[in-house]
Amino acid sequence: MGILFGPVKSRRLGLSLGVELVPSKVCSMDCLYCEIGKTKTLTTLRAPYVTWEEIEKALYEARDREKEYEVLTFTGSGEPTLNIYFEKAVEFAKNLIKKPIAVLTNSTTLHIESIRKALSKVNYVLASLDSAREKSFKLVNRPAEGVSLKEIITGLKKLVEEMEGELWLEILLVKGINDTEEDLKALKEAIAYIQPHKVQLNTVVRPPAYAISKPLSLEELERIKAFLGNKVEIITPRDRKLENISFKKELSELLLDYLSRRPAPLSELEEVFKNSEELEDSLQNLIKEGKIKRLFYQGETYFST
Helix, strand or coil, X not given: CCCEEEEEXXXXXXXXXXXXXXXXXXXXXXXXXXXXXXXXXXXXXXXXXXXXXXXXXXXXXXXXXXXXXXXXXXXXXXCHHHECCHXXXXXXXHHHCCCCEEEEECCCCCCCHHHHHHHCCCCEEEEECCCCCHHHHHHHHCECCCCCHXXXXXXXXXXXXXXXXXXXXXXXXXXXXXXXXXXHHHHHHHHHHHCCCEEEEEECXXXXXXXXXXXXXXXXXXXXXXXXXXXXXXXXXXXXXXXXXXXXXXXXXXXXXXXCCCCEEHHHHHHHHCCHXXXXXXXXXXXXXXXXXXXXXXXXXXXXX
C-alpha cells in the first residue's frame, strides 16, 4: 500500500488527497477518541518513518491526479510532522502542486521553528487543541513524555503570527472528560490568545480507540459554540461526491485502502464508491476473508479494518 490515499470525503476540506507521512500508529499522543485506533509507538522522536523516495514518488503522482481532488493533505496514521522530511515535503509540494495544501497536526511539534516555518507556507493548518487545562489535556490526549501544553498553546499563537495561510483550530470534546465549565473557560481564554482564523468544534463521531469516549449531543455542542464565540463552527459532513475517483484498482483494494485510514459507515461508502450492488458484494467478501469487520457505534453500522 502506498502513502498516497483517497480522495477522501473530508468534512472540512471537501475532496482531499492524502499523503501519509507516518505509519500506523506512530504519534506523540494516544487520544481517547482517535478513530484510527490506539497509538502503537508513543513518541516525540523525529525520524524517516516514510522515506524521501516514497514521499517524492507520491507527490509526483498527486501532481498527475490533480483533477481528482480539491486539496492535498499531509496527514498520517499518527502525527505527520514527526517525519524528519516533513519540511522538505511541504516545500517540494508547494513547488509542484497547484491545488491548495493542508496539514493535519496535533500541535505537539509547533515549538520547533523549522516545522512552524513549513506550516506557515501552506494554505490550511488544521491543528488540534482539545483542552487548555493540564489535567484534562493529559486525560483526553494522553501525550508522550515531554509534550508541553504550554508549548502547544504558545506554538499555535506564534504560527498564527507567522503564517501566510489560515489556522483552523479543532477542539474535540469527549463527554465528561474535557467539557466541564472550567475546561470551556480555559479554552475560551486560549482561543482569545491564539486568535485562529476558525475554530471547529467536534465530538466523537466514529468508533474511538477507547470505549470510554462518548459524544456530546448536538444541543450541547450548540450551547458550547455560543459560549466560545462567533469564530466557532460545528463540523458537519459536506454533501460532496467523489466524481473523479480513479477505479484503476479493484473495488476491494480501494475499500481496504479507504477503510485502513478510518472506519466508515455504509452511507459514506455508497457516496464514495457509487455502485451499491458491487459495493455490498465486496464488503461481504472482505468480511468473509477476515480483512474488515463490522462495528456498531451510536446506532450506526461502520466498517473497519
